Amino acid sequence: MSSNSPLVTLADVRAAHARIRACVHRTPVLTCGRLDEATGARLFFKCENFQKVGAFKARGAHNLILGLGDTEAARGVVTHSSGNHAAAVALAARRRGVPATIVMPRNAPRVKQAAVAGYGATIVPCEPTLAAREAAAAEIIARTGATLVHPYDDDRIIAGQGTAALELLEDAPDLELLLTPVGGGGLLSGSAVTAKALRPGLRVIGTEPAAADDAAQSFRAGRRLAGPPPQTIADGLRVSLGERNFAHIIRHVDDIVTVSEAGIVLAMRLVWESMKIIIEPSSAVPVAALLENRLPAGGRRVGVILTGGNVDLDALPWSGR
Amino acid sequence: MSSNSPLVTLADVRAAHARIRACVHRTPVLTCGRLDEATGARLFFKCENFQKVGAFKARGAHNLILGLGDTEAARGVVTHSSGNHAAAVALAARRRGVPATIVMPRNAPRVKQAAVAGYGATIVPCEPTLAAREAAAAEIIARTGATLVHPYDDDRIIAGQGTAALELLEDAPDLELLLTPVGGGGLLSGSAVTAKALRPGLRVIGTEPAAADDAAQSFRAGRRLAGPPPQTIADGLRVSLGERNFAHIIRHVDDIVTVSEAGIVLAMRLVWESMKIIIEPSSAVPVAALLENRLPAGGRRVGVILTGGNVDLDALPWSGR
Numbered sequence: 154m155s156s157n158s159p160l161v162t163l164a165d166v167r168a169a170h171a172r173i174r175a176c177v178h179r180t181p182v183l184t185c186g187r188l189d190e191a192t193g194a195r196l197f198f199k200c201e202n203f204q205k206v207g208a209f210k211a212r213g214a215h216n217l218i219l220g221l222g223d224t225e226a227a228r229g230v231v232t233h234s235s236g237n238h239a240a241a242v243a244l245a246a247r248r249r250g251v252p253a254t255i256v257m258p259r260n261a262p263r264v265k266q267a268a269v270a271g272y273g274a275t276i277v278p279c280e281p282t283l284a285a286r287e288a289a290a291a292e293i294i295a296r297t298g299a300t301l302v303h304p305y306d307d308d309r310i311i312a313g314q315g316t317a318a319l320e321l322l323e324d325a326p327d328l329e330l331l332l333t334p335v336g337g338g339g340l341l342s343g344s345a346v347t348a349k350a351l352r353p354g355l356r357v358i359g360t361e362p363a364a365a366d367d368a369a370q371s372f373r374a375g376r377r378l379a380g381p382p383p384q385t386i387a388d389g390l391r392v393s394l395g396e397r398n399f400a401h402i403i404r405h406v407d408d409i410v411t412v413s414e415a416g417i418v419l420a421m422r423l424v425w426e427s428m429k430i431i432i433e434p435s436s437a438v439p440v441a442a443l444l445e446n447r448l449p450a451g452g453r454r455v456g457v458i459l460t461g462g463n464v465d466l467d468a469l470p471w472s473g474r
Numbered sequence: 475m476s477s478n479s480p481l482v483t484l485a486d487v488r489a490a491h492a493r494i495r496a497c498v499h500r501t502p503v504l505t506c507g508r509l510d511e512a513t514g515a516r517l518f519f520k521c522e523n524f525q526k527v528g529a530f531k532a533r534g535a536h537n538l539i540l541g542l543g544d545t546e547a548a549r550g551v552v553t554h555s556s557g558n559h560a561a562a563v564a565l566a567a568r569r570r571g572v573p574a575t576i577v578m579p580r581n582a583p584r585v586k587q588a589a590v591a592g593y594g595a596t597i598v599p600c601e602p603t604l605a606a607r608e609a610a611a612a613e614i615i616a617r618t619g620a621t622l623v624h625p626y627d628d629d630r631i632i633a634g635q636g637t638a639a640l641e642l643l644e645d646a647p648d649l650e651l652l653l654t655p656v657g658g659g660g661l662l663s664g665s666a667v668t669a670k671a672l673r674p675g676l677r678v679i680g681t682e683p684a685a686a687d688d689a690a691q692s693f694r695a696g697r698r699l700a701g702p703p704p705q706t707i708a709d710g711l712r713v714s715l716g717e718r719n720f721a722h723i724i725r726h727v728d729d730i731v732t733v734s735e736a737g738i739v740l741a742m743r744l745v746w747e748s749m750k751i752i753i754e755p756s757s758a759v760p761v762a763a764l765l766e767n768r769l770p771a772g773g774r775r776v777g778v779i780l781t782g783g784n785v786d787l788d789a790l791p792w793s794g795r
Contacts, residue, residue: 181502202750203749203750207750422787425752425787426787428524429523429524429751429752429753429783430750430751430752431746431750431751431752432750462750466743466746466747466790466792467792467793469787469790471787471788472788472793
């Protein structure tokens, strides 16, 4: 699919929603007086940390895998990931009843390997480099004819991730701003497609760690730039912006702002303490943008997608380890 | 009030609910497939960790303070506590517009002192002994005529705490078991009054750390026994069963079971990881009772009141400190 293909539309997002809604949670939208006070805005949190597999990634993976033709599906699916997308693919494949193979670096946390194995997927270990992961996945595809489920650079993934914003705008229709983190750009591009179609006046803003700011740089340059390898505490965002994602973002997104690493940790902890919910560092990035005053949100109604809640409770970012 | 006074009734709980409902959150009832699998039961969690001040204590304190006559209220309220009850009294007094004085041990965590001060209450520091706390409170009452807001041994507190079970049974009407932790017994006695009046066949079971099992011992003996000073990780339960609480419990509660300290930590962590919500150790006690198989819950519909979510994120029980 080239970058000149037609963009994903609201109709695609609605079709994705119809396809996946019986398989994923309709997550709640929570509010918090203390965070409203701290930011000066009126915040509406879409809690994808409560989603299946603990992250919004369940949406895109289900949309792609449930949408495959029977013959294609029967050959199985494959992905390379050590994170939430791996669990999402494993779960969606089990739901579809087709084999899933997950290429995972040998050093992936045991708890993540166990989660993927628990959904019945086959784990293929590889060296912890992107080249090794891609090579292993390509080999499996060549051998089995399995379908690659890319974590973000695919229109079916973009449409699936857009369903979180669709639900959020049903529950909080009069938002003025919508914030999501941006890593590969699956969530931001799907959210922007959805929000701009439903409410053209709503501003959609991506939020990114300054230490992994290739999306912000690309957005400003108007072309996709490869930054240095992203080194951020927000482990879900240690990837580079996808080609299809960039095409949607440059068309629909209003701005991308960056935040400090310290601000991410502070925001994460404040959400834990104020809302009594567990979010992972990536989820804290838009909250950090509000706390660091990186965008004009004062007095506005702001939607924030909390992307996931998978953290290693033995290595919290404020524990000094 | 002697132990021969009439017990709190469902009508008292309903009156409490009418009095406080505009001031406290109607907390959600959550379910979790992973915890259902782990326990073999069907669990309905009443999430008082999302309550104002982060704990069910907001209910009883508001009921007592909002129910005072104007003259009485104007003289202020006082309590001695270093925990959730202190914050609850401070918040309810601010709502009523009357002065609150909280006697707190000098070594109370700074964050708890800050929370109480943030609600506008006056903190009176004292030595960290029960005798010193009671003496300081008595002195304030003698001097000002303030009303003591006991953390549990008071019918108005019992009725207020019962409103959590009232809401839970509205949202999950066909429960077969209801579990709460028991420390002083305010929540357990209020819950039992409510549950038995609404559904006589529902079994109400208190859950207690084995390391602080004076309620279980008293229940079995049929009279209130003072155990050794409770030393449990469940900091909310380091108190002894109250007189009025015992009177209600012996009448309405079906059993009290105990759990290990290791079981509490395990259950707390499992709730964090599975539900992505933050609960404090006391909240994990009923979950531990299910995981340790201390009561026949298999296949049953079980209500669990998650009592609070205030934890020191710098000293988590699994961090080995």
